[in-house]
Amino acid sequence: MTNQAEGFQPRIVVFACNWCSYAGADLAGVSRIQYPPTTRVIRVMCSGRVTPGFILEAFRLGADGVLVTGCHPGDCHYISGNENAVVTVDKTGRLMNVLGIEAARLRLEWISAAEGARFARIMTEFTEQVQALGPTALKDTTL
Amino acid sequence: MSHVTMTQNEETRVGVFVCHCGSNIAGYVDVAAVTAYARTLPGVVFAQDNMYTCSDGGLTEIKTAIKTHALERVVVAACTPRTHEPLFRDACREAGLNPYLFEFVNIRDQCSWVHRLEPEAATQKAKDLVRMGVAKARLLQPLEEQEMPVEPVALIVGGGMIGMTAAVNLASRGFQVKLVEREPELGGMMLRLDKLYPTQDDAQPLIQQRVAEVRRSKTIEVFTASTLHAIKGFVGNYDVTVRDREGRLSSFKAGTVIVATGARVFTPHGMYGYDGERVVTQLELEKQIADRRLQIANCNLQPAVSNLKRVVMIQCVGARIPERPYCSRICCTTAIKNALELRELNPETEVYILYRDTETQGTRYEAYYTRAREAGIQFIRYSLDHPPQVGEGRVVVYDELLGAKLGIPYDLVVLSTPLVAQEGAHELAQMLKVPLDEHGFFLEAHVKLRPLDFATDGVYVAGTCRWPSHLEETIAQAYGAAARAATILTKEHVTSSGVVARVDESLCRGCGRCVEVCEFGAPALVEVAPGIKVARVNPVMCKGCGACASVCPTGAMAALHFTDGQVMAMVRAALLNQK
Ligand SMILES: Cc1cc2nc3c(=O)[nH]c(=O)nc-3n(C[C@H](O)[C@H](O)[C@H](O)COP(=O)(O)OP(=O)(O)OC[C@H]3O[C@@H](n4cnc5c(N)ncnc54)[C@H](O)[C@@H]3O)c2cc1C
Ligand code: SF4
Numbered sequence: 001m002t003n004q005a006e007g008f009q010p011r012i013v014v015f016a017c018n019w020c021s022y023a024g025a026d027l028a029g030v031s032r033i034q035y036p037p038t039t040r041v042i043r044v045m046c047s048g049r050v051t052p053g054f055i056l057e058a059f060r061l062g063a064d065g066v067l068v069t070g071c072h073p074g075d076c077h078y079i080s081g082n083e084n085a086v087v088t089v090d091k092t093g094r095l096m097n098v099l100g101i102e103a104a105r106l107r108l109e110w111i112s113a114a115e116g117a118r119f120a121r122i123m124t125e126f127t128e129q130v131q132a133l134g135p136t137a138l139k140d141t142t143l
Numbered sequence: 144m145s146h147v148t149m150t151q152n153e154e155t156r157v158g159v160f161v162c163h164c165g166s167n168i169a170g171y172v173d174v175a176a177v178t179a180y181a182r183t184l185p186g187v188v189f190a191q192d193n194m195y196t197c198s199d200g201g202l203t204e205i206k207t208a209i210k211t212h213a214l215e216r217v218v219v220a221a222c223t224p225r226t227h228e229p230l231f232r233d234a235c236r237e238a239g240l241n242p243y244l245f246e247f248v249n250i251r252d253q254c255s256w257v258h259r260l261e262p263e264a265a266t267q268k269a270k271d272l273v274r275m276g277v278a279k280a281r282l283l284q285p286l287e288e289q290e291m292p293v294e295p296v297a298l299i300v301g302g303g304m305i306g307m308t309a310a311v312n313l314a315s316r317g318f319q320v321k322l323v324e325r326e327p328e329l330g331g332m333m334l335r336l337d338k339l340y341p342t343q344d345d346a347q348p349l350i351q352q353r354v355a356e357v358r359r360s361k362t363i364e365v366f367t368a369s370t371l372h373a374i375k376g377f378v379g380n381y382d383v384t385v386r387d388r389e390g391r392l393s394s395f396k397a398g399t400v401i402v403a404t405g406a407r408v409f410t411p412h413g414m415y416g417y418d419g420e421r422v423v424t425q426l427e428l429e430k431q432i433a434d435r436r437l438q439i440a441n442c443n444l445q446p447a448v449s450n451l452k453r454v455v456m457i458q459c460v461g462a463r464i465p466e467r468p469y470c471s472r473i474c475c476t477t478a479i480k481n482a483l484e485l486r487e488l489n490p491e492t493e494v495y496i497l498y499r500d501t502e503t504q505g506t507r508y509e510a511y512y513t514r515a516r517e518a519g520i521q522f523i524r525y526s527l528d529h530p531p532q533v534g535e536g537r538v539v540v541y542d543e544l545l546g547a548k549l550g551i552p553y554d555l556v557v558l559s560t561p562l563v564a565q566e567g568a569h570e571l572a573q574m575l576k577v578p579l580d581e582h583g584f585f586l587e588a589h590v591k592l593r594p595l596d597f598a599t600d601g602v603y604v605a606g607t608c609r610w611p612s613h614l615e616e617t618i619a620q621a622y623g624a625a626a627r628a629a630t631i632l633t634k635e636h637v638t639s640s641g642v643v644a645r646v647d648e649s650l651c652r653g654c655g656r657c658v659e660v661c662e663f664g665a666p667a668l669v670e671v672a673p674g675i676k677v678a679r680v681n682p683v684m685c686k687g688c689g690a691c692a693s694v695c696p697t698g699a700m701a702a703l704h705f706t707d708g709q710v711m712a713m714v715r716a717a718l719l720n721q722k
């Protein structure tokens with residue numbers, strides 16, 4: 001984007017589980033809570049569907065941040081999918097370290113269907129966090 | 144614009160419909176620009192905008208376009224799939240297109256409504272989202288739904304008031320019921336109660352009448368001193384094995400399950416000098432009162448309970464504290480009930496209720512509290528900063544309202560303790576694949592939209608196993624759960640979603656990771672040749688969460704509708720250079 005004047009507009013990929021976080025994102029809309037237009041949501045049935053491959057592909061293609069969102073512990077529609085997401089995000093964080101991508105560019109957040117305000121707040125906070133880091137610079141783009 | 148395809152030999156023909164939603168979307172997003180942009184995307188052979196895509200007219204336009212433009216995929220950019228996806232899927236189905244060849248792009252709830260001050264950025268985001276949706280749509284595959292016959296039998300776990308009430312109700316609708324009770328006797332908690340608030344009715348006639356109804360019913364089969372040994376299957380088709388105390392197993396089929404296993408009373412070991420004699424729980428007091436009443440009636444004895452001069456009740460013992468923060472709800476009304484009974488047995492008995500807050504909400508229960516005050520029962524407020532001290536013959540309490548310390552001599556101290564999770568709830572939850580909350584009570588699918596359902600189809604919950612509550616509420620839940628179960632039992636078939644996992648057997652090496660990770664028992668290893676195992680997924684048991692596909696090391700397991708290829712296509716589309 002040609003937005004030197006506006007400052008750096010990060011590109012953030014958000015994975016949202018169908019049952020909690022995607023519903024929370026909808027609720028932010030229903031409540032008309034505003035947040036920066038920096039995020040692009042990809043709906044998955046469960047946060048446990050997200051793989052390191054999805055996340056790393058996003059970074060390889062220049063994502064400045066990736067958010068994985070799911071139901072709070074104990075609330076996963078599939079019982080333990082969000083526990084798998086914890087493992088995935090941990091593992092991916094370590095791989096990012098090797099690739100020289102700051103760990104702070106990847107975040108895992110629990111957002112329930114009732115937490116529209118929380119969804120919007122996390123989008124805003126994460127955007128600011130990634131803005132502070134600047135664009136992703138990969139050490140080696142041939143992952 | 145429209146018919147420029149053929150760049151690739153068999154490019155999938157995608158149609159895109161961009162909704163104005165009146166001004167809900169069009170007020171902030173340049174819908175015409177998004178529609179024009181959609182026409183430039185690979186695969187898109189047709190795009191149009193609609194004032195209201197979900198209206199009759201809008202749906203007709205989709206169906207017409209499917210036919211006239213030979214559309215193979217349909218993308219609607221509009222509100223949210225959570226409310227409108229079924230409608231558009233049906234439109235596709237009616238036009239002869241497999242409903243899973245439809246993709247929803249959310250440009251209202253997650254775009255126009257949340258970027259109202261930035262129309263340009265909102266329009267750009269809507270374009271990106273449409274590009275992502277189209278990228279996925281091109282890779283969608285037709286999916287099949289499965290029809291499975293329903294076994295018209297209900298399994299009810301727990302033979303307390305609630306399990307029995309649900310059983311009688313379902314039997315009266317003509318269904319077979321299998322009722323499994325862990326104890327040798329039916330009845331549950333109510334067997335141990337004396338009177339019932341808020342009416343002071345006797346508990347025993349009520350519960351014994353229900354037991355008799357169950358015993359009389361020809362369609363209810365009762366398994367007492369028995370527990371669930373194993374359950375396999377899915378909505379409409381469970382294989383159940385029950386085990387009795389001698390280890391004998393019985394097996395049967397069931398179409399639906401109701402969990403009504405109740406709760407247990409917290410025993411206050413080591414608190415306030417609890418000894419089960421001079422310091423007892425409310426439940427123990429109920430038994431003392433009932434026993435005495437029986438003795439008075441039978442042998443004209445001098446009733447010991449009614450000789451009590453002073454009784455001190457302490458509320459919230461082990462409840463509303465950091466380690467158990469919830470309110471058990473039944474204890475305040477139970478204390479009032481038993482206090483009234485003590486005064487009834489002997490109007491000279493003084494009863495002091497030391498409380499933190501009285502939880503007697505609602506028209507009936509607040510009146511009940513007033514009645515207790517009018518009956519001369521003393522309410523003294525304490526706080527956790529100065530909990531009452533139970534000493535030899537005296538309870539010392541700091542009265543929050545008076546601001547002074549009081550010493551109350553007592554003959555009996557009664558501790559009001561909360562209902563806590565039933566023993567074995569955890570094992571049962573794991574067996575049924577349903578969740579518990581942090582306190583060990585069963586957790587429903589949605590507190591408002593699906594209060595008696597579990598997220599697992601065909602499994603329902605009622606009674607104090609869900610949370611502590613009065614009979615008035617738990618009995619209503621029993622009728623509700625029975626009605627929910629009947630929605631399955633009355634059907635000849637259940638349809639399962641096409642969004643399931645599927646194994647490419649040529650890639651599977653039988654490692655079993657998918658079997659381990661699946662919470663629903665859907666994948667199983669089968670021996671296809673001597674020593675060679677592959678995973679197969681039962682599509683009816685599969686919930687389509689995709690966890691198995693995420694852990695599969697070979698890529699053999701595909702989470703249909705959210706395949707690696709489809710999700711990756713969205714990731715790539717999201718990050719294509721933006722203008
Ligand atoms: C001291 C006290 C006083 C009360 N007084 C009143 C009152 O005056 N008025 C009022 O409205 N409410 C009162 N209540 C609340 C009332 O008792 C409950 O609302 C009601 O009994 C709940 O019924 P239930 O069937 O859900 O549970 P329960 O009565 O607990 O029945 C559950 C049954 O399931 C069985 N079970 C448990 N686990 C398994 C398993 N794994 N497999 C098979 N079976 C199993 C148990 O053995 C039990 O028989 C009181 C509660 C207490 C504790
Ligand atoms: S399809 Fe959705 S966005 Fe379009 S008019 Fe209907 S409700 Fe509004």
Ligand code: SF4
Nearest residue numbers: 661685686688689691
């Ligand atoms: S998609 Fe989920 S429910 Fe289906 S088999 Fe895989 S892990 Fe089990």
Ligand code: SF4
Nearest residue numbers: 651652654655657695
């Ligand atoms: S995880 Fe993959 S390879 Fe292993 S058994 Fe399951 S489908 Fe086969």
Ligand code: FES
Nearest residue numbers: 017046070071081
């Ligand atoms: S469904 Fe939300 S995290 Fe599993």
